[in-house]
Amino acid sequence: MSVSDRTLLVLLLLLCPAALWLPGLTVMYYPEQVFLLQRLPWVTLAAALLLSQVYQQGRLSFLVILSSLMYGLIQLRLQSSLSVPQTELEFWLMGLLGPAIALGLVALPDQGPFHRKGWLAWALLLGSLALLAGLTQATELSLALHEWMRPRAFLFWQMSPAPLLLVLWQLMFACAAWLLYLYRGHSGDMAAMLICASLMLVALGFARPLIAASVFAALGIVLFVLVLQHGHQIAFLDDLTGIPGRRALNLALQRLGRRYTLAMTDIDHFKSFNDTYGHDVGDEVLKLVAARLSRVRGGAQVYRYGGEEFTIVFAGKQPKQCKAYLEAIRQDIAEYPFSVRAHGRDEDSERGRRKRGKGGGESVQITLSFGVACRSSAAPVPERVIKAADTALYAAKKAGRNCIRMARAS
Template identity: 35%
Template structure:
């Protein structure tokens, strides 16, 4: 299992947010009444901002989770009012909400992005509202059988202070473990962020009878979701969706940061169109991912970008031509030896009477150019690298040309 920097950094940020909540709660006695009043309603502001941002950036799953939290807070604050008059009604409402939140977050995670206000988006929002209405109706029914199920104890736990029922705790625990496994094993930053969102929600529910603490920890969940929106928006803007490496937009920004000494390499996959036509676009996409995964490992201080189609670019800031050529030769050789394993169809497999696997190999051509008196700016250097790439193609491909 390989944990990447993004998942670790995401966890560190979330831990600092939770620690900030803890120290904020510790200092509540020192705050003036107006400040405390602001803190009580901060969660609504933060979750409202999360809803606005998720609509702006078309983040359907985050929108549904944030909507769930803000509606749940409204219901649970209603619970606090009810607890003063009807303890059975309020306890049932709270227990049902504790079940609703983790089950919905788990379900939302597995939904595909289909737009916020498309047909499917409206159905999802409607179903969420129906769930809340059904929970309200169940709570006011004051059914003894439902109360028995909600308060059923599987094991005796030394947690007398908690009012979260064991069924809800079990669902929260299962959801948390699932997100941990999926997030850290598959290096999915969104699931890692949801791990800490769940922890924030559990903590908020634990402090349901303390309005300030409840609001603060729900605010932390909202902040984490907002960070997730920002991270996803950055990825869509600056990372290539297919290969996961920086896109052409990111390349343009990096070109503006270059100094007076640098080298640019333009890379093209040899015969990619014929390869794509022969084996299909799905295999072609996998090959692009394979090449990109090798390009990001380039040594010598280079940074890889997807330029477009089957073309890639590598920047070498502060380097000369002689500095980078050995590293590009090493990269070219590495890719030529990196075979892509594809599964054959049943017909192909039976005809060949071999294992149901086939190795495909691709090569790349590289054109290199450095900034000098002839190529004075980045656009000139890119044009020079393109000309060198054309020469590499004329030489027979699978080579580096300068």
């Protein structure tokens, strides 16, 4: 789990107790603020929706719209007692349809609400609303569901009127969204999980006053942070390798102290490798190298400088302290087995399938050259340190590649 994921989950864990305790505290000590609390979800969800449009996050936009529709349904239709069969039916249907719609939205293409291809998501949302409206008009269904659900409610009825089956249904979809996020890493999958979890909290505590307002206000805040986190990834993470890019490096260099060491490294013979095996294989090599470099010890941070070149920053360390860490990672990458098809993809699909079935992978060695420099009187600013490390990298290339060379001390 990445640092950003852990940060988001910690925020969620902090907001959940606040969402559960805030209604009671507001009603008891600040009754005049009830009006503001009821409107707070509209503010937080609107902010999340606006930011998702700025970063062109279509799935997140539709998920925020779904959250707004559910909160609007609660405010407009579910303010009476659940002992009324009609209200109870709408409550159960919202709890059942909400998680399914959220998972359906993340399964659709990532198109925004105003994109011409976003009609599928609109059709899912509006079709679900039409289904909900149609089912709630069926009086016999309301009575039948009321008689069937009531004996299956939790034993602590006064605290939670939610049937166990409903909560298990929501939990199942929340787990499915979480597994999907672990597999794909899409922010929309995380948002779907958060919506399912919010519906669970509302279902479990629906007997509490203002529970929906506080939970959906917290949901809006977390969705806003999720969109903001995605924007940070767009700005500072390299799209191909997933590690910090050049912009993140420039910011990090501004925050370094008076003692630091930089290592510039690139992949040996990468151009000829690309020409031989193709750019798709070259991209796989870049992702592999980035992943292996990220394991370097010594508190280092790795950045993609550009092309096949990477920068490794050791804050507060001298070159002699860093050489052992760089040597270990150089050897690790040189010994890592990497296999490619020797002659690329066969244009004939049937012949290509037969070749893949037989294996035919060619084992190649990936090596890196390193140039290392530190801040000194000759290189007092990061730009000069990078230039010195580049000069040392060129010396490593001339020395035969797959080695480390230190910049000449001033």
